[in-house]
Amino acid sequence: MPSAEIMLAVIWLGVTAYVLFGGADFGGGVWDLFAGGAERGRSLRGLVEHSIGPVWEANHVWLIFVIVLAWTGFPSVFAAVASTLYIPLTLAALGIIARGAAFAFRKVSTQLWQQRLFGATFAFSSVVTPFFLGTVAGAIASGRIPPGIAEGDLFTSWLNPTSLAAGALAVGTAAYLAAVYLTRDAQRDGETGLSEAFRRRALGAGAVVGVLSAVGLLVLRADARRLFDALTSGVALPLLILSVVSGVASLVLLWFRRYLAVRVTAALAVAGLLWGWGAGQHPWLLPGVRVQDAAATSTVLNASLLCLAIGALLLLPSLWWLYAMFQRSQSEEEPVSSGESG
């Protein structure tokens, strides 16, 4: 049933885009949390806000996209995951509300106490949300969600070694990607000090994520042996190697301040991990449930894929325009009439 496989691949592309773009927006919030007092952290927070402001809502839509495609393409799997994991998913949803609303509120607030209150909410929920989403990933990866509705354990399904490691890895990855992207954003705006600050953070976070990934592999070895075997000796090994090589290359590139190139390698390192997991778990979605067992009827899959293909023709140029517009080297204050020189 190839359309089910295509749908799964499209969902996984959506997950990847959400991690690479939406994840980095959460990561911005993580750095906001650790930026220090109001005065000391002002410029760093300003850059985070400036960078994620125009794009976070569009980046956020990837998540909605993944959710609706999951229930369209694999309805029983969606129901099993959502019903068993309703605790971490409710907490993640509340985190999403707090993050987005507080970010918008802080932007228009003028008084320091308001900015502190909304800023703290934004930053705290930016750490919490990816953690809970990570525990959900860990629950699926370690095969703790049986098919059926609310058949799994409400607590141990997401409070287990793999979930906790995945939660920590999600937060670390978000922070790492954000730091990598922000080095370049700061450099483009001529903020050398900030650029250096984020370079240090990116190097540190990169090292931490590397260690977390290694620990994660050891956890998988004990907790989810099938996935571990696939990653270390099976079909997923090339993707794991890609991830490790890209991760090391990123550290080197950061060291030599090649901020544009490191965006690509950092994204590859993360994407390699995600696709390694996907390849390692394939074709099993849940224990005893393969892709073809859970797939929607082919009419639904084909209709949805056709609409997505047509939609992509609208979406991809629009997304490109959005990113291109706010990645251009131009200071905020520059008026329209002065002419843009790229």
Next chain:
Amino acid sequence: MNAAVLATAATEADLGAARMQMALSLGWHIILACLGVGMPAITLLAEWRGHRTGDVHYRLLARRWARAMGVLFAVGAVSGTILSFEMGLLWPGLMGTYGQVIGLPFSLEGIAFFIEAIFLGIYLYAWDRMPPIPHMLSGVPIVLAGVASAFFVVTANAWMQQPTGFDTVDGKIVAVDPWAAMFNPATPSQTVHMILAAFMVAGFAMASVYAVAMLRGRRDRYHRLGFLVPFTVAAIVTPVQIGVGDWAAHFVASNQPVKLAAMEGVFETGRGVPLHLGGIAVDGEMRYALEIPNGLSLLAHWDPHAEIVGLNEKPVADRPPVNVVHWAFQVMVGMGFALLALAAWMLLGWWRRREIPGTAWFLRAASLSGVAAVLALEAGWVVTEVGRQPWIVYGVQRTADAVNPAPGLVWGFVLVSAIYVLLTVASVYVLRRLARDRPVPLAPQESDVADYKVI
């Protein structure tokens, strides 16, 4: 009391909690969604007038509305996200079986929402980077995608009222025609009714802000225009909406007779059934209602002697709660006609003196129009959703069979409610500060427009 009884009781409490949580988060989001559909169009209208006439008042209005829109859209985006979570968290029985049947409109809605979010980012953040005409053009996709999103989402709800386009064998879906499911019989009237409602809510809500300011003595051009632009949009839509409402009611009368019976509190099947105004259902009987002879038969089927099916035709377990549905319907219709009267008042004043009616009573009424439109919106959704009970998918799946059987949903509801209280307080506070932190000058100048940063 034995354990089995306790377990059943817990499930009923959880079902109630799940329904209340869904009602709370949907009822909250739908206000933001209406503003998200209507506000960009009204803002673009002001921006366009400002561009054509060079009038600083229009241009300042557009900028200030856009700034508020940025906040409202963010809150709307995240409050909409939790709904997609809740579809699975609260109703896995629905999604696990029928997710694929209603998947297509949701996929399309995902694309539409993507377009909306992308162009909103461009429209708001690039306001001062783009020349006026390209900038206004960048706002057009927001309006189109907003209307399209509303359409797609409501088709999924319409399917829950009129489930079509699938075959089941032993409770398992074996064949789906996703287009037939999307374009089910309820889709035309329900989607049009909702999209028009969005423009009414946005228009009256925005206008009522300026009606309040005018009551407080700010009757300058800026505030008059701030009232007139959104009010005109809403006032034009209102009579159309009443016609569409009639269409939707006819549809319900023909296709969901039990819902109509609950809306009108009709228990006995009969011909020449009166219309009930007010009243309360007690022990299977409508009491204290003002009866208009043959009114319901006439309105529902254009025939004073038409037959209306009563609730008694169905076992009690298959009936929706009558008083809630009946009163919600009364409130929606009452608010709709009150807003129509307000629009007529405005038209009369404009026709006679080319001016907003000068009496404070008009402004008082207009300052309540936003609340009235929201009440009508919420009441309408209560009619649609409570009137469908006990079914989640009309005639196919019961709500009780769709709910997540995991224990503790009550606590989830408590937590979500607490967060929504905070979210409501913060949203109202921030929007009020937004208006007050930078008061509108008495006579806005060019510099006041240029200095007002949208973002």
